[in-house]
Amino acid sequence: MALNPYDTPRGRLQHRLEATRRQFLLLMGGLGALGATIFGSVEVLKFMFPGATNDAPAQFKTDITFTELTGGVDPATKKAMIGANVVAATQAGIAKRVNLVVDDAGIYAVYLVCTHLGCTPNYFPQGVTNGTTTPDGDAKSRGVRSGAEQATNGWECPCHGSRYFIDSTNFYGPAPRPMDWIDVQVAPDDHLVVDRGKLVVVRQPGDNSSPQWRLLLDSKKSNGKTLGV
Amino acid sequence: MSATPGQANPLRAFVEQVWGSIFRHGMPTTDKVAARTALTNFFLHIHPVRVKKSAIRVSYTLCLGGLSFFLFILLTITGLFLMFYYIPSVDQAYQNIKDLQFVAVFGDIIRNMHRWAAHGMVITVWLHMARVFYQGAYKPPREFNWVIGTLLLLTTLLLSFSGYLLPWDQLAIWAITVGTNMAKYAPIVGPYTRYLLLGSNQVAQGALIRFYVLHVIALPLIGFLLMVVHFWRVRKDGFTGGL
Numbered sequence: 001m002a003l004n005p006y007d008t009p010r011g012r013l014q015h016r017l018e019a020t021r022r023q024f025l026l027l028m029g030g031l032g033a034l035g036a037t038i039f040g041s042v043e044v045l046k047f048m049f050p051g052a053t054n055d056a057p058a059q060f061k062t063d064i065t066f067t068e069l070t071g072g073v074d075p076a077t078k079k080a081m082i083g084a085n086v087v088a089a090t091q092a093g094i095a096k097r098v099n100l101v102v103d104d105a106g107i108y109a110v111y112l113v114c115t116h117l118g119c120t121p122n123y124f125p126q127g128v129t130n131g132t133t134t135p136d137g138d139a140k141s142r143g144v145r146s147g148a149e150q151a152t153n154g155w156e157c158p159c160h161g162s163r164y165f166i167d168s169t170n171f172y173g174p175a176p177r178p179m180d181w182i183d184v185q186v187a188p189d190d191h192l193v194v195d196r197g198k199l200v201v202v203r204q205p206g207d208n209s210s211p212q213w214r215l216l217l218d219s220k221k222s223n224g225k226t227l228g229v
Numbered sequence: 230m231s232a233t234p235g236q237a238n239p240l241r242a243f244v245e246q247v248w249g250s251i252f253r254h255g256m257p258t259t260d261k262v263a264a265r266t267a268l269t270n271f272f273l274h275i276h277p278v279r280v281k282k283s284a285i286r287v288s289y290t291l292c293l294g295g296l297s298f299f300l301f302i303l304l305t306i307t308g309l310f311l312m313f314y315y316i317p318s319v320d321q322a323y324q325n326i327k328d329l330q331f332v333a334v335f336g337d338i339i340r341n342m343h344r345w346a347a348h349g350m351v352i353t354v355w356l357h358m359a360r361v362f363y364q365g366a367y368k369p370p371r372e373f374n375w376v377i378g379t380l381l382l383l384t385t386l387l388l389s390f391s392g393y394l395l396p397w398d399q400l401a402i403w404a405i406t407v408g409t410n411m412a413k414y415a416p417i418v419g420p421y422t423r424y425l426l427l428g429s430n431q432v433a434q435g436a437l438i439r440f441y442v443l444h445v446i447a448l449p450l451i452g453f454l455l456m457v458v459h460f461w462r463v464r465k466d467g468f469t470g471g472l
Binding site for chain 2: 119
């Protein structure tokens with residue numbers, strides 16, 4: 001048995017924990033300052049992340065009506081009188097980065113955010129080819145395109161030249177995947193309402209399938225066939 | 230010089246007292262006075278008291294660091310002028326730039342000086358770094374100053390990037406859209422970085438004011454502090470010969 005009470009494991013630990021009042025106050029003050037610094041830093045960082053933004057609402061009413069877009073619905077065929085693959089590139093639609101498309105199956109809305117680096121692709125009624133081969137050949141090389149989808153109309157991004165078919169599938173340039181589709185509804189006053197916060201078709205890189213989501217022309221309701229959301 | 234206060238010419242004595250209170254040295258005609266000049270003058274104290282002639286020979290390295298600093302000064306002054314007309318609001322910014330060019334006297338020249346000096350500074354800073362690298366001037370004892378230099382290069386590039394948005398034209402908006410989307414590709418922190426930079430999910434008013442504050446206050450201040458350290462270290466580490 002050691003004579004020195006500190007010379008035991010418990011005693012040595014206690015000795016180590018002993019401190020003068022100054023040391024204790026210095027330790028507490030130091031810990032307080034450290035805590036305050038960490039807290040302040042975290043709060044400053046949080047300050048830089050606004051809790052709300054003044055972004056325009058995701059949902060908005062377009063300046064085109066269901067009747068204007070479709071030209072009326074043929075009661076016999078249930079198809080739009082105006083024809084297939086008609087794109088409503090309205091002024092407000094472009095400013096808010098939405099194009100409405102009507103085809104034989106119904107209406108869908110493409111959210112014009114290039115999947116490469118986020119610019120707004122422009123709609124071209126013709127001539128959206130990859131510049132080296134015909135779009136037909138290009139589409140066929142991917143093996144999945146039906147005749148209607150090989151149409152030369154589509155979108156082209158002004159920033160780095162990515163190009164998209166009318167169903168928003170990318171076929172040329174650096175874009176890694178197709179553009180997303182968003183929800184469309186018909187308002188009571190016949191105007192079409194789109195919601196950029198509600199994606200209905202999101203396809204990953206390499207997914208060239210043709211999305212089935214549509215706003216049906218006869219019932220004016222969506223068929224609910226979302227993809228990838 | 231013979232007049233003493235209160236005697237023959239009080240006015241002259243007064244002027245001499247004022248002059249003497251500001252400049253604590255005579256004309257630097259001798260080595261001793263020249264040394265005292267460098268030691269007692271705030272604007273000259275950045276210079277070493279003694280420099281070898283060979284060390285300040287302007288040679289094929291063209292004093293690129295000095296050129297960069299000169300362009301920084303030029304950008305600070307012209308930028309100050311631009312700030313008198315520029316309002317960082319999405320409704321006004323573009324028109325303000327037009328006013329600068331077509332309404333303000335010499336505004337077009339000021340704006341173009343700012344623009345070309347900005348391009349020039351990016352070029353000279355890059356070349357300065359290349360020169361230091363190829364001469365091996367980053368080696369001990371100058372490793373720390375090399376690190377400061379890389380931070381200065383980063384500051385320069387960020388200044389260039391943030392200034393790009395301010396005219397608020399199509400080029401600016403889409404360049405920043407593309408640039409911040411690139412930042413978004415970074416793993417984990419990417420989306421937060423973009424939100425932090427834009428203060429929003431899109432390039433809008435929040436982005437404009439943030440880039441403005443970064444461009445006119447935060448980044449120049451950081452750059453200035455880094456430059457102070459950079460120049461001080463250049464003095465302490467000595468010159469290799471030639472600017």
